Amino acid sequence: xxxxxxxxxxxxxxxxxxxxxEDVSAILSLPIRSQRFDAHTLIVREGDRPExxxxxxxxxxxRSKTTFDGQRxxxxxxxxxxxxxxxxxxxxxxxxxxxxxxxxxxxFITHMDLRALNGARPNVAAALWRETLVDASIFRExxxxxxxxxxxxxxxxxxxxxxxxxxxxxxxxxxxxxxxITQLELGDCLGLSAVHVNRVLKELRDEGLIQAERPSxxxxxxxxxxxxxxxxxxYLHLSPSL
Amino acid sequence: xxxxxxxxxxxxxxxxxxxxxEDVSAILSLPIRSQRFDAHTLIVREGDRPExxxxxxxxxxxRSKTTFDGQRxxxxxxxxxxxxxxxxxxxxxxxxxxxxxxxxxxxFITHMDLRALNGARPNVAAALWRETLVDASIFRExxxxxxxxxxxxxxxxxxxxxxxxxxxxxxxxxxxxxxxITQLELGDCLGLSAVHVNRVLKELRDEGLIQAERPSxxxxxxxxxxxxxxxxxxYLHLSPSL
DNA sequence: CGTGGATTTGAGAGAAATCAAATCATGTGG
DNA sequence: CCACATGATTTGATTTCTCTCAAATCCACG
Numbered sequence: 001x002x003x004x005x006x007x008x009x010x011x012x013x014x015x016x017x018x019x020x021x022e023d024v025s026a027i028l029s030l031p032i033r034s035q036r037f038d039a040h041t042l043i044v045r046e047g048d049r050p051e052x053x054x055x056x057x058x059x060x061x062x063r064s065k066t067t068f069d070g071q072r073x074x075x076x077x078x079x080x081x082x083x084x085x086x087x088x089x090x091x092x093x094x095x096x097x098x099x100x101x102x103x104x105x106x107x108f109i110t111h112m113d114l115r116a117l118n119g120a121r122p123n124v125a126a127a128l129w130r131e132t133l134v135d136a137s138i139f140r141e142x143x144x145x146x147x148x149x150x151x152x153x154x155x156x157x158x159x160x161x162x163x164x165x166x167x168x169x170x171x172x173x174x175x176x177x178x179x180x181i182t183q184l185e186l187g188d189c190l191g192l193s194a195v196h197v198n199r200v201l202k203e204l205r206d207e208g209l210i211q212a213e214r215p216s217x218x219x220x221x222x223x224x225x226x227x228x229x230x231x232x233x234x235y236l237h238l239s240p241s242l
Numbered sequence: 243x244x245x246x247x248x249x250x251x252x253x254x255x256x257x258x259x260x261x262x263x264e265d266v267s268a269i270l271s272l273p274i275r276s277q278r279f280d281a282h283t284l285i286v287r288e289g290d291r292p293e294x295x296x297x298x299x300x301x302x303x304x305r306s307k308t309t310f311d312g313q314r315x316x317x318x319x320x321x322x323x324x325x326x327x328x329x330x331x332x333x334x335x336x337x338x339x340x341x342x343x344x345x346x347x348x349x350f351i352t353h354m355d356l357r358a359l360n361g362a363r364p365n366v367a368a369a370l371w372r373e374t375l376v377d378a379s380i381f382r383e384x385x386x387x388x389x390x391x392x393x394x395x396x397x398x399x400x401x402x403x404x405x406x407x408x409x410x411x412x413x414x415x416x417x418x419x420x421x422x423i424t425q426l427e428l429g430d431c432l433g434l435s436a437v438h439v440n441r442v443l444k445e446l447r448d449e450g451l452i453q454a455e456r457p458s459x460x461x462x463x464x465x466x467x468x469x470x471x472x473x474x475x476x477y478l479h480l481s482p483s484l
Numbered sequence: 485c486g487t488g489g490a491t492t493t494g495a496g497a498g499a500a501a502t503c504a505a506a507t508c509a510t511g512t513g514g
Numbered sequence: 515c516c517a518c519a520t521g522a523t524t525t526g527a528t529t530t531c532t533c534t535c536a537a538a539t540c541c542a543c544g
Contacts, residue, residue: 067472132371132374136378143317144317195493195533237333392500425522436523
């Protein structure tokens with residue numbers, strides 16, 4: 001039952017964590033309720049008290065907050081293998097929304113089952129804790145991105161980050177990846193207006209760094225783009241942490 | 243030995259976590275190496291692989307990243323009772339700097355001891371994990387602050403946040419708190435230039451919302467300031483999470 | 485073939501940065 | 515106790531970046 005859904009998670013966890021066979025089989029035997037979501041659909045909303053967390057088997061999701069005057073800030077993008085609301089295991093009231101960006105196949109695991117797993121398998125608990133810490137590390141980098149970098153650099157940084165993360169789960173081919181995100185949504189990630197996003201993308205296109213025709217991005221010059229975005233991947237903590 | 247140092251931590255953890263007597267005494271018996279740091283001193287730097295985490299017994303610290311072109315972004319401010327580099331327990335290479343803002347008394351706990359504690363006391367492990375999740379929640383709100391709010395609102399938001407957090411550990415008196423931070427450093431928290439911070443503070447002063455003479459801030463109209471900052475405290479997860 | 489969302493481009497306004505200089509502590513050494 | 519150096523704050527003038535407003539184009543889909 002859980003097998004096919006948990007695979008994305010296991011693939012991801014094994015990249016950077018030491019899990020033994022028993023850990024893996026404990027994850028595989030987790031009861032998972034699977035559900036398909038349309039694009040642009042709320043999964044959990046601010047103020048909710050979810051009793052389960054969701055694992056992305058396929059598709060993209062994002063977390064966002066809406067300000068008093070109706071502006072939206074996307075605080076994270078999530079790709080297959082991630083559990084975007086794992087924090088609700090210990091933070092019982094949602095402080096933000098979680099929604100799908102594209103159609104998604106999600107696997108829901110109850111907090112009860114997760115707690116049992118964490119109790120029985122300390123390695124898994126550590127690995128999951130670590131996932132939330134990597135999450136936080138990416139938040140930190142986004143604060144820097146939005147706080148200190150001009151628009152074009154911000155965009156180059158975001159695209160470089162996505163390339164690394166998608167590559168780690170094998171969803172890139174030759175520097176290109178599929179990500180059906182609108183310019184408005186990119187602006188909400190970067191704290192920019194949709195109009196400015198358009199100009200910034202044009203600039204990166206004119207510089208020969210990227211090719212962007214929804215839904216696919218092609219990074220024509222990966223090194224050049226990373227330089228343009230002052231990108232340095234260590235904050236992603238992608239290499240096994242020895 | 244650990245007692246006096248761990249008290250700040252226990253006080254903080256007990257606000258929002260269910261710890262029993264054995265949990266508390268396990269924390270109290272933790273071996274702690276205490277050390278005094280001057281103001282504006284690096285505790286751990288980006289790239290380091292610390293073998294211990296530090297607990298702030300007294301004073302203020304901050305975490306920051308420096309961009310390629312030398313600009314600094316402060317990603318978090320830390321107050322007594324917090325463990326600002328707890329993430330290094332699972333993320334072995336530091337992706338940012340940790341430094342003192344003021345003179346600090348710090349207690350260092352080895353990762354080995356923390357791991358042993360987490361193994362022996364699941365409640366404590368959960369409480370510490372939760373602390374890192376609250377950390378992440380504050381990061382999310384800072385992304386919103388820096389990404390979507392104009393300067394004056396940003397400042398009002400930050401000051402309101404600090405008031406709540408300091409009040410929770412009993413470091414405010416009648417809406418006032420001591421925080422020796424320069425306008426340059428405030429700018430680094432908010433993604434603003436020092437000059438603009440000055441103007442923004444003047445504006446809040448002229449509106450009768452605050453009084454700010456280093457090192458003390460007095461929030462003359464707490465509700466008004468929160469409104470000005472579009473501040474809503476739930477992201478701090480300060481109430482016991484039932 | 486019409487409709488609504490997404491993208492693109494232009495023009496003007498506004499927020500914040502930068503540059504520059506003056507003032508105001510604060511602490512040190514003579 | 516004063517002179518001086520250093521860092522922090524304050525204020526003004528100018529520039530730059532990004533937003534908002536507006537309109538045109540493009541595209542996918544029923």
